Amino acid sequence: MQNLKKARDYVSQHHVASDTRPRFHVSPPVGWLNDSNGLSEFQGKVHLFYQYHPYDIKWGPMHWGHQVTEDMVVWKDLPVALAPDQWYDQEGCFSGSAVEHEGKHYLIYTGVRKQENSSGQIEVVQDQCLAVGDGVDYKKVNTNPVLTGNLLPDGFSREHFRDPKKLIEPILGLD
DSSP: OHHHHHHHHHHHHHOOOGGGSOSSSOOOSSSEEEEEEEEEEETTEEEEEEEEETTOSSOOSBEEEEEEESSSSSEEEEEEEEOOOSGGGTTEEEEEEEEEETTEEEEEEEEEEEEEOTTSOEEEEEEEEEEEESSSOEEEOTTOOSBOGGGSOTTOOGGGOOOOSSTHHHHHTOO
C-alpha cells in the first residue's frame, strides 16, 4: 500500500494541467501510458485502466492508471488503481481485465517478479492476481497470486503467463 500512496501523491503533485492535454483522447495526468486494459462498465460508468509509469515518460515498473467516462468522449482521471507493492508483483502490475460481480469491481492482473531458479539464475515470473474495489479504491486479495505459472505444463514459459481476459469467472466459481 505504501507504493500506491506514493504513486497517488506523486500524480497529485506533478499532474499536467488539463488544458494542455488532448481533449478527445485518453492521456495520463503525468508520466507514461502503455497498454489499455480492464475496459469495463461499473456503476453506470465506463472504466478504463492502463499500464502506467507515473514517475517518468518512459517504460518503468508498471502501475494501473485509471480513468472513467459517462459518454466515451470526456474522461476523468481517477487515482492510481494498482501499484507494485507486494512480493508477487514487485516488478510490476501488468495487463489484465476488469468485471463487475455482486456490486464490486474485480481487477485481475499479471503480477511480475524475479526469482532465483533451481540453476541459480534469475528468472522473470508472471502470475495472475486479483484486486477488489468500489470503482476508485482497490485492495489486493490476501490469496494472491490466485493462479501461478506452476500450473503450466513442462516446457511452457512462466515469463509469458500474462494478460488474462475474463479469467475471473472460473476463479470466483461463476457459470
